[in-house]
Amino acid sequence: MFPEYDVIVVGAGHAGCEAAHAAAKMGAKVLLCTMNMNTIAQMSCNPAMGGVAKGQIVREIDALGGMSGIISDKSMIQFRMLNRSKGPAMWSPRSQNDRMRFAEEWRLALEQTPNVDFWQEMVSGLLVTDGRVRGVRTGIGLEIPGKTVVLTNGTFLNGVIHIGEKQFGGGRTGESAAKGITEQLVGLGFEAGRMKTGTPPRVDGRSLDYSKMEIQFGDENPEKFSYSDETQPLTEQRTCWITYTNKEVHETLESGFDRSPMFNGRIQGLGPRYCPSIEDKINRFAERERHQIFVEPEGWNTVEIYVNGFSTSLPEDVQYKALRKIPGFENAKMFRPGYAIEYDFFPPTQLKLSLETQLIQNLFFAGQINGTTGYEEAASQGLMAGINAARKVQEEEPVILKRSEAYIAVLIDDLINKGTEEPYRMFTSRAEFRLLLRQDNADLRLTQLGHQIGLADDRRLERMLDKKSDTAKLINDLRQKKLSPDLINEGLEDMDTATVKEKISVEKLLKRPQVGLKEIMDLDNDLKVYLSKYSKDVLEQAEIQIKYDSYIEKEQQMVDKLNNMENFRIPVHFDYLAIPALSAEGKQKLNKVRPETLGQASRISGVSPADLSILTVYLGR
Missing domain, CATH: 1.10.10.1800 (tRNA uridine 5-carboxymethylaminomethyl modification enzyme MnmG/GidA)
Structure with a gap:
């Protein structure tokens, strides 16, 4: 029934879409598997792209020949360049998007990409023989052969949704969880963990009083994400608004803490530190009398409003009462409550820098399965996994970006060398060369490479x-x-x-x-x-x-020094345990991560400068 595909992508969120598009554009025969063709590229949470450091990632994806920038431009309803008052290393583009148009534009783009086939069904397992992935098995028992597989399962692996004391299986509201893959991978020797994320309630914009809120306009001269001439800047924009919680809101929320899955131990997974729930905020920052709430339209024509800053898993009656005490929300009608979701992830220290797993050849992970949060982080991993899966089939060397070349490289390097115990989010502060990695020069940094590998035209x-x-x-x-x-x-x-x-x-x-x-x-x-x-x-x-x-010259000098270490390659089967002078922790971490270069070894948590000196001497021999 099925031919053998070069690349099978499991999951059609931001990571899966970029992986499928990139691999197909580079000439690979691709199958994109999704549980629901109608939710391809669904913006599960905030209908927005970019932001601090994330906007730089979208520009980098675009510079390499990916699609997130173009799709964002085509579905944009407002554009703002954040941090204009600071230096250019901090300028970060952000768009508010039409949720329905974003998903539609991605689906149309994929349908118009030669070499992409689709299959709507849950993937319940992998076909693995002799330590190599050979394809996937679906929920109804079909076996689809593939030379490489990219897993981009998002929040669907054994997903559990929490609303107050209620909990039920699901990968997203109204959608089933995916079962089978985690258990199989653990059986094959992978380490798995649990993480948590959340989303706020959605409300009817017709029931809000905007006169009580601060208006937030887009930029006077809006820009766009893509460097291509395929899209144009907006000529009109939708406005957003800002309002605030207050003491009364906080007291109402606190009244439901005894029924909160966050505080009564039902949620085990760690949530994102930099995007906490409203109950977490008022608990951790008890001294603050108010918190900002961004009131964001979900599209050009819909009345649905995203209540940014009010992510919660409290009981729906508590959410409703608290919402109505926010200025402008006194008569708010709720479309659906906020909820938290717990899901399986695999600590990313089990991957190579190409995003291929160390345990199973030709198997790649991208997105939330690696412990990240955010559309942009997921999309960039999907892009790199798709590129490297296609190159694996074509018997080409993987594309490994350097930390001095892209935020995408900082993200992947951090994940693989340091791991993550909470959902990883990108910030400009994570990049030591952020003056070189500006949003304005991503094309100068990466387009030549994108063209060289057959992705940028x-x-x-x-x-x-x-x-x-x-x-x-x-x-x-x-x-x-x-x-x-x-x-x-x-x-x-x-x-x-x-x-x-x-x-x-x-x-x-x-x-x-x-x-x-x-x-x-x-x-x-x-x-x-x-x-x-x-x-x-x-x-x-x-x-x-x-x-x-x-300043740029000084950073470039630092890069040149770092590159000397990056060019010092470590043999694949190097025996760290045979070096008695290495510290016990150094041996353990080096043996687990299996760094490809001396530069990568230097960034592994637990590898000391002394360990690095000893390793350099042994490699020099």
Whole structure:
């Protein structure tokens, strides 16, 4: 009934969609298995993409040739660039999206991708012989042969939903849990654990009083995620709102704590530290009198509202009473209550950097199965797993990004070397080279690689090369262009920066913190006319590279030092236990993770600098 597929992807969430698209685009014959064709790329929680560090990941996915940026642009209802008041390393794009259109655009994109087939049914097990995966087994007993398998099961593996004292099996509200895979993998020697995440209630927007809330507009000049010309920035946007909890809300919520699965021990899994439930917030931060609530529309035309900041698993009657004490929510009608969900995951220290498992050849894990949280984290892992599954079939070396090249690399490197005991979320602070890993230059960092592996098309490469050469030319011209004191001094005084006594180059002026290209253009009309021929992207790129030149250079020097260790490869079957001088913990951790390079070994928790020195000596021999 089924041919042998090159790549079988199990699960059609954000990770599964990116994995299937990437592998197929690279020429692999792909089967995407999902329990429900109508929930492909479902935004299970917040209808938004991007945010701090997550926006950088979406841009990186796009630069490599993935689809999350394009799908986000096509379904966007509002765009904001977060952290504009800080330095460019912190600028992070975020979109509010139309939930239904996002899922529809992903499904249409996959249906129009040659080499992608679909099968709607639960996958209950893997076909494994001689330590190698050979395909999957479905719930009705069909065996589908595949050369590689990518598991992207999200929250479905033995998923249990909690609402107050009620609990029932499910991978998402209204959908069944997936059973069989965890038990089989544990039987094969994998370590498994439990994690928890949650979602807030949804309400009827027609029942809210927005006059009691703060309005939150999108950016005046909205941008987009994708570097391609396939999408355009928004010309109109939907607004969001902000309101706050209060003492009365907190007291109402506390009245239900005795029935909370979080506090009475029914939930065993750890939840995300940086996206806690409302009951967790008022319990952990008892001194705070209020918490912010973001009121976010779920689409262009729907009246459904996402109550961001009110994630909860309290009984539905307590949720309802507490909601109605929030300003603007006095007459709120609830569409459905919030809930918590517990699910199985597999500690990611059991993976290689390619996301292939160490125990079973040709089996890859991506997304929440690895202990992460967030659409963007899942999508980026799916992309890399799809790339590497296709390359495994094509007998090519895996694509392993470096920490200095992408947030995606920081994410994967952290997971595999440090593991995670709570759902991992990406932040800019996790990246030691965040000035190099900005959202504005992801195309310059990654598009050439995406094109090289057959994922980014010729047009994308051409656009990136044009941007690169235009930026270099503009920077050179700004070094040469000099402005006279009589032309600029009055303006410099207005900017509260020192005046000049002789001609000064635009480049030197730009290095001043108070001065930007926009301000300089206002001082010299000829310069303004000249700069108008460059795109906004090129102008921004040139300004950042000039203004932060010395900082970028220092980070690059650190990268060069690190690369020496990354290039020092460790033999696959190296025997750490045979080195008596290594610490007991060092031996244990090195033997478990099996690092591929000395650089990777240096980032494993429990491997000391002394262990690293000893390892370097032995490898040098």
